[in-house]
Amino acid sequence: MDTWTRQELETAYPLGTVYEQTDDDLEPLTAEDWSEWIDGQVGMPKHPVSATGPTS
Amino acid sequence: MAGTTTKMGIQYPTSTDLVKDGATAMQTLATDVDNKSGLVFIKSQTVGTGVTTVTVNTAFSTNFDNYKIIYMGGSSSTFADLWLRLGATATGYYMGGSFTAYNSATVTALATGLAAQWTYSGIADPSGNALSVEVYQPYLADQSGIAAQFFSLGNTRVGGATFGVLNNTTSYTAFTILVSAGTITGGTIRVYGYNK
Numbered sequence: 001m002d003t004w005t006r007q008e009l010e011t012a013y014p015l016g017t018v019y020e021q022t023d024d025d026l027e028p029l030t031a032e033d034w035s036e037w038i039d040g041q042v043g044m045p046k047h048p049v050s051a052t053g054p055t056s
Numbered sequence: 057m058a059g060t061t062t063k064m065g066i067q068y069p070t071s072t073d074l075v076k077d078g079a080t081a082m083q084t085l086a087t088d089v090d091n092k093s094g095l096v097f098i099k100s101q102t103v104g105t106g107v108t109t110v111t112v113n114t115a116f117s118t119n120f121d122n123y124k125i126i127y128m129g130g131s132s133s134t135f136a137d138l139w140l141r142l143g144a145t146a147t148g149y150y151m152g153g154s155f156t157a158y159n160s161a162t163v164t165a166l167a168t169g170l171a172a173q174w175t176y177s178g179i180a181d182p183s184g185n186a187l188s189v190e191v192y193q194p195y196l197a198d199q200s201g202i203a204a205q206f207f208s209l210g211n212t213r214v215g216g217a218t219f220g221v222l223n224n225t226t227s228y229t230a231f232t233i234l235v236s237a238g239t240i241t242g243g244t245i246r247v248y249g250y251n252k
Binding site: 021 | 102107133210214
């Protein structure tokens with residue numbers, strides 16, 4: 001199963017490019033929150049159960 | 057009042073009614089529309105760029121018991137699911153359902169047991185995001201329920217239905233849509249209330 005690595009995630013989502021939104025307010029994740037967010041996705045499958053459909 | 061509309065029974069004045077009664081007639085008409093509309097638009101929220109969570113405040117109130125939330129459009133950075141939470145609660149969510157891949161008739165069952173969110177509420181896809189759920193009695197001090205049409209705008213994904221409960225009696229005014237992986241960008245969340 002193809003899973004996310006930390007290096008891939010850090011490249012795809014650099015610090016300062018990921019946000020939390022509350023109503024109209026957009027706040028970038030702090031360095032601590034961003035690192036925690038990255039950690040939470042390391043090892044996760046690139047294709048979740050809802051993405052198992054054939055590609056044809 | 058001289059008459060009522062055929063389908064909704066909304067009262068309206070005629071040209072022979074007195075002008076001095078106009079304000080009263082307008083109020084009666086407005087009240088009828090308020091009471092008899094089936095699904096009432098509450099608010100919308102445009103989703104920003106590179107977002108992991110979107111919280112929509114003042115969505116639920118005493119005005120309605122049951123709600124429809126639709127988030128369509130935009131895109132996601134990767135294949136992911138859209139999750140839903142009520143208020144700040146991150147425990148007590150149960151969900152079950154089933155789906156089939158668009159190109160396969162095999163049914164797959166889903167069950168989350170106790171989870172930190174309603175996990176299979178919608179689907180985030182680079183082709184477009186789709187979340188269409190009914191949320192039952194989130195504002196009431198009672199268990200809240202959800203019925204989700206679990207489908208995707210991407211043609212390599214799945215379609216199905218999921219249902220669940222939030223096992224507490226908290227009253228909520230806000231909800232949060234979360235993405236299970238990556239980020240979402242764009243699209244609009246719209247909230248409607250079912251009239252009582």
